[in-house]
Amino acid sequence: MAELAPTVAPTPTMAKRMQNMFNRKEVLISTAVFIVFLIFWQWGPTWFGIPNYIIPPASDVYHEFIRMLGSDKLMYHTLYTAKGVLIGFFLGALLGMIIGYILGMSPTAEFVLSPYILALQIAPKVAFAPLFVMWFGFTSTPKILVAVLIVFFPIMVNVLGAIRTIDRDLINLVNSFKASRLQLFWKVEFRAAMPSLFSGLRIASTLAVIGIVVGEMVGGNEGLGYLLVWGSGSANTSMVFVSIIMLTLIGLVAYLAVIWAENKVLHYIPKRSSTGPQV
């Protein structure tokens, strides 16, 4: 019985040892690259004769970072933006999932609503920011709304597509057990859309930051978007750099959180090395 020998993945200890071996070499190389990058950033502008107000050297940006921590409430603004990203991402993802599942389950609903959805998808979402500020004033609502709008589409499209491509025979199988519509949804459709949902969430996690920062740039006096515009207005290039770096960090944390959740939820999918960091 040859087929009784399972093709099981290598044992955890073996896999870990292999990973460590890779890691040591990779970590060494990437640290070296980072150091080269910092050196280039610090002295490169001077070598090429670029003035500090165009590209401030790394040390200037670092000093500005320390200054902003003290006198510009940098942490407050960072957390304000992060909170917006979190809420916008969560609401947008939830909405995208719900609509994606509903449209996936009902071709009629998709047919009826598709022109509006297409129009909304094509419209540049950031252009809504000034409108939302007009509607809701300089509160956090317009910022979150822009994020929700941007986050919504990749998730909805991915979930809808996944439900549409579920194997017809699989649905027949479940139906042959006399499953109810709700059982079909929870036991098959909901789970089958998970891999696509997570690719949507990955894209959305970085898009959410765009939505929030555009909202903040348009109006209000809170958040990294506000600091960014302030820095630009006062010709403080270092301040703009710090804001961008902090925004990037927020996006990175959101992205890694999605990857972490993905590894937990999609544990049954054989690991590819390109899935990003393995938790």
Added chain:
Amino acid sequence: MLEGKAMSKTRLEFRDVTKRFANKSQHSTEPFVTAVQHVDFAIKEGEVVSIIGPSGCGKSTLLNMGSGLDAPSEGQVFIDGQPVTGPSEHVAFMLQKDLLLPWRSIRENVELGLEIRGIAAEQRREKALDLLKKCHLGGFENHYPHQLSGGMRQRAAMARTLAVDPTVLLMDEPFSALDAQTKMVLQQDLARTLKEANKTALFITHDLVEAVALSDRVLVMSQRPGTIIQEFVIDLANRDDPMARRGDPGIAHYVPELMKLLHIGESGAKV
């Protein structure tokens, strides 16, 4: 050799069944395509009947109608004398694809049908573990489908099919994706299980030897629109032991006949 058949009752019956589909082809003006027409046969309790035929002859359409997923355009299908109007709890099907849910462990996959029927978790678990053991998958209950070989996955699919305790099994080329050796092992297990549990089965295949080795009867279908053109009663011993049947000289009587009916080899392609 066909012991006890005379007194057993009819489990599955196709009564003059025709199935037409709307023609979606743009190259034809015909409004309908007839997949199968005037299909008429009955399978008794405990009997295993194979259907063979050229590809595209509507074999799978028959299976869909048997499982209540598709209604005949004309005629009727009966399970235990009751007309089929939708999926029945007495019927289970198994396809070439294992259709295991990748996010469920093997045990949870086997439990799927029971879970949908609302059987309590403890009972489900017991039944699934028992069946996995019978299907030679003991110890693999917590593995996920991607960790198993094709043969093992198909065993799990078999366990899932048997878990709902169907009286009629409909099988659509369940072993055709497996390598020759694995296929024989699984055929052996299936034949034994069907015999032991006295299950009724309709087995669709394009493998002539498989059909003869596993069945009490073989029905031969024509090209589309498919209809049954010939019936062979396989008068061989050991229906529960296809390996033995493969070695039975009697098998040589059936296979060439079937080949001739299916026009195998006539276009120059030697089998």
